[in-house]
Amino acid sequence: MKKMIMLAAAMLASSPAFAADDWGSSSATSWDAKPKQEAAAPANVDGKQCGQDDARLANIVPVLKDLRAGKTVEPLKITFGTYMDLTTKVRGILGDNIVIVTPSCKDAVLFEGELTSKVQLPFPEALVLINQSLQQRDSEKLKFIFKNVQAESASRQEIMSFTRAQTYPLETGKVLATVANIKPLANNDDEIGIAIISLYAALGGTLNKGEDNVIYITVYNWGVSGVSVDNKDWLGVVHRSDTLNIHPILLTNIYNTIGIRPIR
Numbered sequence: 701m702k703k704m705i706m707l708a709a710a711m712l713a714s715s716p717a718f719a720a721d722d723w724g725s726s727s728a729t730s731w732d733a734k735p736k737q738e739a740a741a742p743a744n745v746d747g748k749q750c751g752q753d754d755a756r757l758a759n760i761v762p763v764l765k766d767l768r769a770g771k772t773v774e775p776l777k778i779t780f781g782t783y784m785d786l787t788t789k790v791r792g793i794l795g796d797n798i799v800i801v802t803p804s805c806k807d808a809v810l811f812e813g814e815l816t817s818k819v820q821l822p823f824p825e826a827l828v829l830i831n832q833s834l835q836q837r838d839s840e841k842l843k844f845i846f847k848n849v850q851a852e853s854a855s856r857q858e859i860m861s862f863t864r865a866q867t868y869p870l871e872t873g874k875v876l877a878t879v880a881n882i883k884p885l886a887n888n889d890d891e892i893g894i895a896i897i898s899l900y901a902a903l904g905g906t907l908n909k910g911e912d913n914v915i916y917i918t919v920y921n922w923g924v925s926g927v928s929v930d931n932k933d934w935l936g937v938v939h940r941s942d943t944l945n946i947h948p949i950l951l952t953n954i955y956n957t958i959g960i961r962p963i964r
Contacts, residue, residue, distance in 0.1 A: 751803030780819045818850040851905035865944040867891040893943035907959035917964045
């Protein structure tokens with residue numbers, strides 16, 4: 701999971717590129733890396749280790765064969781990222797024989813294809829899963845993420861790092877904006893801009909409790925040129941492309957939603 705989070709953090713600083721598909725045209729370079737989920741360091745709650753994948757995943761075929769034969773099996777305990785990595789066919793065979801486990805021991809059970817509670821994930825990890833779903837043109841997987849994932853709260857500095865915009869091929873970005881129920885940035889004939897901080901808000905992300913909630917917004921030519929904490933640690937977010945400019949009013953509204961008090 702640490703590698704996944706580090707990779708996602710790197711993605712926040714750059715625009716992803718997608719191979720040509722029926723959701724939009726291709727961009728200049730391909731983004732073929734498929735980050736592999738690594739188990740988080742399990743928590744120890746009342747002597748119980750949590751957040752670990754079931755050992756049966758090392759050879760899942762016997763489990764699948766038993767289910768197809770109508771046999772009863774003990775539900776597989778797997779992390780959310782691992783569950784998302786399973787193929788649609790395998791997820792279909794497993795059905796409700798799944799328990800989604802977390803490092804905090806707050807497990808969720810599948811019932812008739814629905815999780816009984818949302819799974820909390822660090823936002824960078826959730827962002828990796830979102831972008832993988834877009835690459836795979838898997839709209840059902842994308843919908844499942846936004847319906848079942850709650851982004852963990854974050855510090856002001858982390859929220860500043862989420863205050864970025866990325867371009868997506870036009871149709872891909874439209875799919876993302878529709879599923880996430882967010883307002884995209886400007887678009888042209890080929891691409892559309894998405895504010896990453898809006899995805900964080902769409903996943904229910906908030907500021908850590910007890911933290912100072914002020915972030916300063918610097919504005920230049922009707923677009924956000926930077927954000928800072930106490931006028932220090934300034935993070936420039938200005939872009940030349942109109943499709944990447946974040947309007948100050950939009951950012952102000954998003955910040956208010958996640959518990960930040962923006963000052964311009």
